[in-house]
Amino acid sequence: QTGTFVEQQQRQHHNARGHATMAQYSFPSSEGDGASTVPAEAAALVARFGAWPSDQQITTVLSLLSHMDYHDVVQVSTALAPVLRRDFITGLPAELAEKILSFLDEKDLCHAELVCRAWKLIIENNLLWKKMVDRRAGDERIWRQMRRHRAADLEAAATADRASWKNLYGRFHQDIARVRHNWRTGRCKKSVIECQGNGIYCLQYDDTKIVSGSRDNTIKIWDIKTATCVQTFAGHSGSVLCLQFDEHKIVSGSSDSTVRLWDLKSGKCLEILKRHTQSVLHLRVCGSRLVTCSKDKSVMVWDIQELPTSTPDAREYRVTHVRNLLGHKAAVNVVEVDERFIVSASGDRTIKVWDTESGNLLKTLENHNRGIACLQYQGDYIVSGSSDKTIKVWDVHDGQCLRTLAGHTELVRCVRFNKEFIVSGSYDNKVRVWDFQTGDHLYQLEGHSNRVFRVQFDSFKIISSSQDDHIRIWDFLDVDG
Numbered sequence: 001q002t003g004t005f006v007e008q009q010q011r012q013h014h015n016a017r018g019h020a021t022m023a024q025y026s027f028p029s030s031e032g033d034g035a036s037t038v039p040a041e042a043a044a045l046v047a048r049f050g051a052w053p054s055d056q057q058i059t060t061v062l063s064l065l066s067h068m069d070y071h072d073v074v075q076v077s078t079a080l081a082p083v084l085r086r087d088f089i090t091g092l093p094a095e096l097a098e099k100i101l102s103f104l105d106e107k108d109l110c111h112a113e114l115v116c117r118a119w120k121l122i123i124e125n126n127l128l129w130k131k132m133v134d135r136r137a138g139d140e141r142i143w144r145q146m147r148r149h150r151a152a153d154l155e156a157a158a159t160a161d162r163a164s165w166k167n168l169y170g171r172f173h174q175d176i177a178r179v180r181h182n183w184r185t186g187r188c189k190k191s192v193i194e195c196q197g198n199g200i201y202c203l204q205y206d207d208t209k210i211v212s213g214s215r216d217n218t219i220k221i222w223d224i225k226t227a228t229c230v231q232t233f234a235g236h237s238g239s240v241l242c243l244q245f246d247e248h249k250i251v252s253g254s255s256d257s258t259v260r261l262w263d264l265k266s267g268k269c270l271e272i273l274k275r276h277t278q279s280v281l282h283l284r285v286c287g288s289r290l291v292t293c294s295k296d297k298s299v300m301v302w303d304i305q306e307l308p309t310s311t312p313d314a315r316e317y318r319v320t321h322v323r324n325l326l327g328h329k330a331a332v333n334v335v336e337v338d339e340r341f342i343v344s345a346s347g348d349r350t351i352k353v354w355d356t357e358s359g360n361l362l363k364t365l366e367n368h369n370r371g372i373a374c375l376q377y378q379g380d381y382i383v384s385g386s387s388d389k390t391i392k393v394w395d396v397h398d399g400q401c402l403r404t405l406a407g408h409t410e411l412v413r414c415v416r417f418n419k420e421f422i423v424s425g426s427y428d429n430k431v432r433v434w435d436f437q438t439g440d441h442l443y444q445l446e447g448h449s450n451r452v453f454r455v456q457f458d459s460f461k462i463i464s465s466s467q468d469d470h471i472r473i474w475d476f477l478d479v480d481g
Contacts, residue, residue, distance in 0.1 A: 090118045098126040106132060106169065129165035130157070133172060141418075142179070142459035146172050148207060149460070149477070175477070179460060182476040183421065186433065186443035188461075189479045193227045193471040195220070200465035201241050201453050211250060212465060213240030219252055219262070222471070233262055235269045242282045248306075248315050251290060253280030259292055261304075263315050271319050275300060282334045289356070290319070291342055293332035299325035299344050301359065323359045327352055336377035341396065345384055347371035353396065365394055367401040374414045383422055385412030391424055393439070403439040407432055414455045423462055425452030431464050431474070447472050 038046070049057060065073055089097045101123060104112060109128060113120045123129070136143040147154065150172065157168045182188060197214030204211050209230075210222040219233035219240055238256030245251070249270070250262040259273040259280055278295035285291075290302040301323050307316040330347035337343070341362070342354040351365040351372060370387035377383075381402075382394040391405040391412055410427035417423070421442075422434040431445040431452055450468035457463070460477040 097122050124162045129169045133169050145459045179477050189475040191473045195469050199467040202243050203454050203465045211245050213243045215239045233267050244285050253283045255279040284337045286337045291335050291337045293335040295331040297328050325354055333373050334375050343377040345372035345375045363399045365399045376416050383415050383417045385415040387411045405439050407441045423455050423457050425455040427451040
């Protein structure tokens, strides 16, 4: 009985809600004299009809329709059509309408604009095309870079008519499609910086500058647009073999066996670390953690803490040695680190994976036939390059070698990758681009006249440095013609 009572209450609630909804619509009367008059016996039936369960209402209406002429059924259908085609967007509060439309992709948003003027105004007034740009930039690196690269266009759109955001989105989409095509085909604009540093061993760059380390013992900062040197850091007594910078500092390693911390703005050397006994070959910074590796076969972990100062622009740091990671039997040529793992590679032909927090050795990867000169680790993968002239892709979790890429004719000195591409540089003077997913070789970039020491790339360009004392920029976005 309780179950029956609940079901009855649910049906009554459903019926009441349905009649309240339909009561707001007025249906047109049938054609002809006296057509709007309802017979008395029918009026009595209608009065009782509202109290019936919905299933009985439906059955009764269908039975009535089955006794009507086709022409009359068409009139009923015509009367119901506007009710069944409700504009649920314009009938909602603006915030809800905007929220619903914000889930559409660009193709469906274009279609929505064509439904009616009211929908188009909702889309424009709520800046949904701007939000589409922001959403794509949040999900995809290439959209983030395009938004930074086209900052002037974004500022213009912010002060222009709201409809201009759709045009801007279209330009972004078109430019990104062109960049992706250029990456696949190797179509790019080439430029070069002549460095006069007797060979450029390392570099890193951002949107405005390139920071390089060279054989002449200096670090130089180059304006990426004008290709001019704007600052020089001197202090190392040997070649600068590795470096990394952030917003405030540069960390560098040298053949003089030291690691130095520099103030990026002033160029002042803030700290000198002297624990390594031979050349510091590579280093990486991850948060407050610094990891260095050396020809002395060791990996060292350090903690960097920024200290408070009385001057807002001044920077001071305290660097503490945390531990040594020992196990390699030859020079450790490269190291990478994140919150999970420290990954090192050596001339002893092995890659070692260490626990970042404890420093415990987790696994050793072996598959190269000669010493390993370079690697990058990110996400679930390691990509390494070796004196055996090959590149190998590894699963960082199980240590399995997933594929081997062959093509370089000399030692593979540097390698970088993302989800789409692997870019490598070699002592054969070539920069090569590979498909990360398949391992297919796509093309090679020629221009360097000596060994390629370093490559870096982003969504729009590759930047490489060489023993030929040149930094080369291969631009896939601003291509002429």
